[in-house]
Amino acid sequence: xxxxxxxYKIDQKGRVxxxxxxxxxxxxxxxxxxxxxxxxxxxxSSEWQKISEKLAALLPPTRSKARRxxxxxxxxxxxxxxxxxxxxxLPLPLRQYAEIGEVAVIAGLNNYIEIWSKExxxxxxxxxxNQAWQISESTEERY
Numbered sequence: 001x002x003x004x005x006x007x008y009k010i011d012q013k014g015r016v017x018x019x020x021x022x023x024x025x026x027x028x029x030x031x032x033x034x035x036x037x038x039x040x041x042x043x044x045s046s047e048w049q050k051i052s053e054k055l056a057a058l059l060p061p062t063r064s065k066a067r068r069x070x071x072x073x074x075x076x077x078x079x080x081x082x083x084x085x086x087x088x089x090l091p092l093p094l095r096q097y098a099e100i101g102e103v104a105v106i107a108g109l110n111n112y113i114e115i116w117s118k119e120x121x122x123x124x125x126x127x128x129x130n131q132a133w134q135i136s137e138s139t140e141e142r143y
Contacts, residue, residue, distance in 0.1 A: 002108030007118065009103055014095065015087040016104050022113065023086045032094055033077040038120055040094045042113040045079070090115070 006019045018026060031048035035041040043051065055073055059066035078091045090100065098117055105121040107114045116124065 006106045040115040
């Protein structure tokens, strides 16, 4: 389970460390892909396998929107591994997409992780705080 918010500097080689408590779950490999909100989504390889199977079943290649979503999900994904210090090199296309400069924010979201630029995270965090009660009310019947 991934919980919490952590801020890290990106080193000169474009690497970012993961929080120590996240590393064990990521040791078997991870997949990084574009998030929907200008961030990088990070999944343990086992979780990515589940997601890819669900997406493949939901996105028939005969529909143009499904192909576009498949491209967004899979063509932008990178399979990577942590180094001995628990770091990963952020693939340049993902780093550019997420607008990550010198500082990254790593946010645990239960079964996956998001990596944000500090500036984009601050904007998202403000939105999240201002809209949490509305989102909670709209989903409370589902619990």
